[in-house]
Each structure stands twice: as structure tokens, then as C-alpha cells.
Amino acid sequence: MEPTPGITILISIFERAMGARLEVAERFVLSLPQLFPGALLECDLALQRRTGTLVVLMRFAESRFGADARRRLDFWCGRTGIRATLLAALTPSQREVFLGNIDRCEPREKAIATERLAADSGRFFTEAGAPAGRRRAMGARPVLAMDVGGPGWQGVRWSPSERVLFVPGALAPPEGDELTLALRFPGPGKPVAVQARVLGVRAAEAACAGATAGFALVLSHPPPAVTEGLERQAALLPEVAVRREQRAHPRFAVKAPVLVTPCEPGASAEDASQPAAAAPVARDDDAAQQDDDAASGDDAAGAAVSIEWGSSEELAQDYVDNLSQGGAFVRTASPLPVDTRLTLTMRLPSGEELTAPATVAAVSDRGMGVKFELDEEDQARLAAAIAHISARPRRALVVDDDEVVRQMLQDALRQRGFEVLSAADGATGLSLLSEELHLLVTDVRMPNMDGEVFVRTIRRAGGESDLAIVVVTGALESGMEQRLEREGADAVLDKALGPELIAQAADAALERKRVARGR
Numbered sequence: 001m002e003p004t005p006g007i008t009i010l011i012s013i014f015e016r017a018m019g020a021r022l023e024v025a026e027r028f029v030l031s032l033p034q035l036f037p038g039a040l041l042e043c044d045l046a047l048q049r050r051t052g053t054l055v056v057l058m059r060f061a062e063s064r065f066g067a068d069a070r071r072r073l074d075f076w077c078g079r080t081g082i083r084a085t086l087l088a089a090l091t092p093s094q095r096e097v098f099l100g101n102i103d104r105c106e107p108r109e110k111a112i113a114t115e116r117l118a119a120d121s122g123r124f125f126t127e128a129g130a131p132a133g134r135r136r137a138m139g140a141r142p143v144l145a146m147d148v149g150g151p152g153w154q155g156v157r158w159s160p161s162e163r164v165l166f167v168p169g170a171l172a173p174p175e176g177d178e179l180t181l182a183l184r185f186p187g188p189g190k191p192v193a194v195q196a197r198v199l200g201v202r203a204a205e206a207a208c209a210g211a212t213a214g215f216a217l218v219l220s221h222p223p224p225a226v227t228e229g230l231e232r233q234a235a236l237l238p239e240v241a242v243r244r245e246q247r248a249h250p251r252f253a254v255k256a257p258v259l260v261t262p263c264e265p266g267a268s269a270e271d272a273s274q275p276a277a278a279a280p281v282a283r284d285d286d287a288a289q290q291d292d293d294a295a296s297g298d299d300a301a302g303a304a305v306s307i308e309w310g311s312s313e314e315l316a317q318d319y320v321d322n323l324s325q326g327g328a329f330v331r332t333a334s335p336l337p338v339d340t341r342l343t344l345t346m347r348l349p350s351g352e353e354l355t356a357p358a359t360v361a362a363v364s365d366r367g368m369g370v371k372f373e374l375d376e377e378d379q380a381r382l383a384a385a386i387a388h389i390s391a392r393p394r395r396a397l398v399v400d401d402d403e404v405v406r407q408m409l410q411d412a413l414r415q416r417g418f419e420v421l422s423a424a425d426g427a428t429g430l431s432l433l434s435e436e437l438h439l440l441v442t443d444v445r446m447p448n449m450d451g452e453v454f455v456r457t458i459r460r461a462g463g464e465s466d467l468a469i470v471v472v473t474g475a476l477e478s479g480m481e482q483r484l485e486r487e488g489a490d491a492v493l494d495k496a497l498g499p500e501l502i503a504q505a506a507d508a509a510l511e512r513k514r515v516a517r518g519r
Helices: 020-035 067-080 092-103 114-128 224-236 239-245 285-295 376-391 403-414 426-434 451-461 480-487 499-518
Strands: 007-014 040-048 053-061 084-086 108-113 143-147 157-159 164-168 178-184 192-202 214-220 252-262 319-323 327-331 341-347 353-364 367-372 395-399 419-423 439-443 468-473 491-494
Touching (some): 007 020, 020 053, 040 092, 040 114, 067 376, 157 224, 252 376, 319 376, 353 376, 395 426, 426 439, 439 499, 451 480, 468 499, 491 499
Parallel strands (some): 143 178, 395 439, 439 468, 468 491
Antiparallel strands (some): 007 053, 040 053, 040 108, 164 214, 178 192, 192 214, 252 341, 327 367, 341 353
């Protein structure tokens, strides 16, 4: 497939496209006609089952796909956890390999015209493994979902007099774009949707301390509940936190297991690194600030990221504590001296492996702050990764060997704004702790690894103290509640409550934990 005159072809790749990730990919595909009316011509969809890699190939009319359209695509791709790459940017040999791999994919849909995208993509995603009875948002624009005061809220600022919300980030939609903003406020309520327009954009190259890169949204007729909730959240933010969030590039909490490889004496970090599918780069000024935060006891609360853990010992290994466009803080008992050159290898929520040449900027008793040293192309890779981290929804894991119960709990949690993963036993659930989890709802009686052992394994590792754990059981025996709470459960509930009340109680348990962390 050679470049065609008058047509711009871009490709996006979803790694680990299964379960909730597959549904994210489908929502992205369904949003394309609304994002690019008149510009999108057709799409190809292909899945490599063995690796769970899903490819979306998009063909646009070149005359209608300008700079604003590309910024829009990059922004929504980043929020989804992928990157868009021009097919023409690949070398002829790379194109040959890429297109050869697509030809071997199954299922595959070729040249789906825009008007057929909803129907034909539905068939494709069902064959790929999406639930047959799922809800599909036909032709809907993607929603900018934000958890007020929660994950991804770092650096967000509200101006009540102008009704303007500033959202930090190196990626931004073009000025003038309209979108739906879904805000979830602390408490048991569901997200509130409000229409917004992009008022202005501050590009990454124009960012500095006190002038964060990002974009301003003016809210159209926000209901009082929205304005009052945003004002309450702004009042809760301490002055020291405001100063931190006004840096050029806010940091975002992650918990990514990391491999730290010191360079040989005389070698550069870039010499030691291996090319990766997506490697980050960052500015020099943020890594030292991250270490200052760590040294002052400002722990970053984050959900587990990507790499699978198989035991409590593995859960306790070194990990990336937080990440920004400027660097990272690596939590470790054995920090390296300042100015040590090294390579970090980690895996981010999109499933991409990041290999980052870096230098130790500062050291504390908790670990070391590092700054990255990569080129301009890899800065774009990091921007996309951080856009996804900042966009991550509240995510729950439901573990129960009863498929009907699992599905009912999943549905009830989805109604409360969660993205939900599931597993049939504790052993499988442990491997899913590598995802970005905020809440775990687990049964007690299960094969392979029961709920009590599951909870004990997680809590004794010491790395999952921020995860809210709710245990459910169909037979609440005497002493069980106290025993499970000693193991680390935040709540123990009887299944007789029903899925809606269990989801409400689980949401409340997560909220209590978040409030306690903020004190």
C-alpha cells in the first residue's frame, strides 16, 4: 500500500486489546465520524489475536485534514492511550512488514466507508471478543471524563467568574472545538455532563513555572451543582499544593514496576538504552521538583500499571512512583548517587514499553528523582503516555467465580462511572493488578486462590495500600468480617444486598479512602 495522492493515511495501534481495553478501542472507532465529518473516508480494522494487538487504519481526505484535525486526533488518541502515526512516515521496508502483519490478522475488516462504520465495526468487535449485548454509542463524540479531585486532576484549575476550567497537558484539542465534559464529584453521585468549548491553548514549548501547558475550557450553562462542586474542590486545595500544580508540567501518580540499569562508566544513558515502541523524554526541571515532593513526605497515590505481578514479593519491587513530562520518581530502597546515568524500562497503561535514558537528579530516603534525556520525537511519545495517565477513569476489578454475579456487579459499577475488569479467581485477579486499579471487589469462596488469601497477598506486599478492597460473600460467617478486615479489607458485605447497593457501598469505601489520604 503506497501513499495515495489526495489521501492522508494514519495508523493507531491498541496493545492488549481485550476486555475493557477492547471496549475503549470500539468507542474510539465509533467517535471518528463525529470528530472528522467530511474528512474521514474509510477505516481498516485488524486484530492479531496472539498478541491482542488491534490496528485502526484511517484514511482522510487530505484537503480536509489540516493542522487542527491532526491536533484533534493526537489529543483523543492520547487520552485513549494510543498514538497516531502517518503511514507515509514509515520507510518502504517498515510499511512492507507492517502491511504484511495486517494481512495475517483475523478478524479483519477492510475499507469500511464512514456511513457503514457503525454496523461493520460492531461485527468486527463482537468477533474480536466484545460482549454481544454491550451498549454502543453510535456517532457520539468522545467524552472528556474527569474525576474532580481524584486521579488525573493534578494541575486542573477553575475560574468561577469566567466559568473556565484549565486542563494541563502537552496535548490539547484545537481552539474552538466543542466537547462533552463529564465530571464526577466526590461522593456517591454519578458523573454530571456539561457542554464545553476550547477557549485557548498553551503549547508545551510556551510552558514555564506558573504557566502550565494545557487548554482552557469555557463551560456552557453549567448547572449549580457543577460550579459549586468545582469551587468546593478549589477551596480544599492547600496553598502548597497549588504551587506544585502550577509547575510547567504537573506530575501524575503511577505505580509502574521498573527495571533500572546503570550505565557503564564513560557511557551515556542513550548508549545503554534499546529502541522501544514508545520511549519517554522530559524537561530537566521537573525531576528535582518531584524529589522535593518525595522528600517532604508527599506520597503519590496511584494505581498499579501494566506489568504483571505474580507474587507478593514481586509486588514489593522497585517501581515508578510518579511521572511527568520532566521526569519520574523511582521508589527504591537502593537509590543511586546523584548524576548517575542510567536507563529506566517500564510499562505504561497503554501497554507500551518505555525505555528512557535518564540521570539521577536527587536522592531521598524513599528513592531517587530522575530526569529523562530523549529527543523531540520521544517527547511526543511521553506526551501521549501522560495524556492517557491523566485521562484514566476510575477502574474497578471484580473477582468472583460466579459469572452471573460478576456480570451484575460489573454493570452496577459501570453505572457509577467505573471502567471494570473481571476475573474468576484470585490467582487470575492477581495478574490484573498490573492494571490501573482504584477499587477491588472480590468474593471469598473461589478456586485456586480464595478471597482471604488474595487480600492478604495484596496487602502484605506493601505496594497496594491505596487500593480500596471490598469483600463480598454469600455466607457471612461469625468472625469473618473481623478476620478479613485484619487482612486489609476496607469493607465486608453480604451479597444479599444486591449489586446496586454493593456498588454504592464499594464506591463509598473508595471515597473514604481518598478523603483519608488527603488529610
